[in-house]
């Protein structure tokens with residue numbers, strides 16, 4: 077990393093080897109939160125030690141849980157039981173992490189304590205009304221800065237009320253926030269979704285002993301949590317993150333002669349849209365050793381360089397690959413023909429406006445694309461991606477990693493500003509990629 081926190085990626089030869097991708101971010105956050113609410117000692121193996129997850133760990137400590145990491149890298153959490161968190165003495169800083177802020181707001185919403193929360197410049201721009209509104213229906217008081225942004229104050233309800241809530245947008249964070257508020261609420265709290273978002277909260281709550289029912293009705297998929305269970309500590313084995321694995325996967329696909337093996341990647345069907353899409357584009361990706369670990373489907377991936385072709389990615393697939401559109405846009409740049417991606421409205425409220433950030437980055441690297449309100453069209457060219465751009469990442473880790481992958485196969489190097497943002501989800505990304513044959517520095 078240079079003193080201005082930029083990284084450049086120069087054209088590399090083929091990538092070869094086996095790569096251990098860090099633990100899943102969504103599952104790591106939840107293991108810390110649920111461990112803190114459980115009775116007994118939860119051991120977490122394979123925790124992602126990225127900055128987002130460390131922000132959650134710090135917050136759970138501030139709320140009274142005992143959280144420590146041993147010399148073998150196993151994390152141990154002694155929980156306080158549902159309703160047992162204590163009022164923190166200071167403001168909770170959730171850094172860059174939307175998942176930490178929104179899930180924790182749910183937990184705090186049904187604890188009778190007052191908490192102040194903030195985040196970094198990126199998180200302070202992101203909408204919190206989507207969680208503050210349903211929490212208000214449950215009796216929680218949330219006072220946000222104008223525009224329903226952080227910093228904010230959560231005053232948990234003394235006697236929270238269960239609700240039935242239909243999600244206005246496809247968001248696992250909003251669904252999880254409400255279900256977690258429902259944990260310390262008498263009765264049954266139900267969330268209805270018309271598009272199926274990731275279900276790590278539901279799977280892990282069951283793993284900790286809560287009753288979570290899922291039914292399909294005319295209204296949509298209804299998930300109900302039965303309030304005030306006793307959560308019992310449980311060991312969690314965190315699979316490798318499919319979102320992080322998408323970066324070496326696309327790098328191997330677009331660098332001739334590459335072959336990578338990625339063991340133990342989470343293959344939850346509500347997370348694997350990127351792999352389905354890349355295969356439709358002609359990617360040579362094989363799943364070996366498919367198995368279930370701690371309730372989550374896992375497989376070893378073998379990825380070989382491939383000739384890709386442009387396709388239309390349907391809007392319905394967006395929830396299962398919502399964080400992967402930036403790296404898909406890079407794959408699309410190296411594909412023959414046009415790739416059309418639809419249903420991308422939620423990309424505008426991530427760590428950056430990812431739709432604009434991707435479109436601007438592609439243009440800076442000579443790739444023709446069209447940015448619509450909620451779609452992106454990329455005109456690919458397998459042998460003619462110019463590169464050479466300097467990319468503004470807006471402190472967004474996925475923008476940074478995506479364009480470093482582009483630089484590996486483009487004609488000219490790509491420079492990425494504020495590349496330290498990568499540490500939020502994939503510490504040692506550059507080192508790991510360089511170990512496979514990349515030239516990032």
Ligand SMILES: O=C(O)C1=C[C@@H](OP(=O)(O)O)[C@@H](O)[C@H](O)C1
Pocket residue numbers: 101102103175246247248249250252274398399422
């Ligand atoms: O629940 C989660 O762990 C996440 C849900 C998604 O956000 P939304 O719920 O806002 O779509 C995703 O983008 C984020 O990286 C992690």
Ligand SMILES: C=C(OP(=O)(O)O)C(=O)O
Pocket residue numbers: 101128172173174175176399426427474501
């Ligand atoms: C959107 C993301 O995370 P979060 O919402 O937790 O900041 C992400 O990791 O791409």
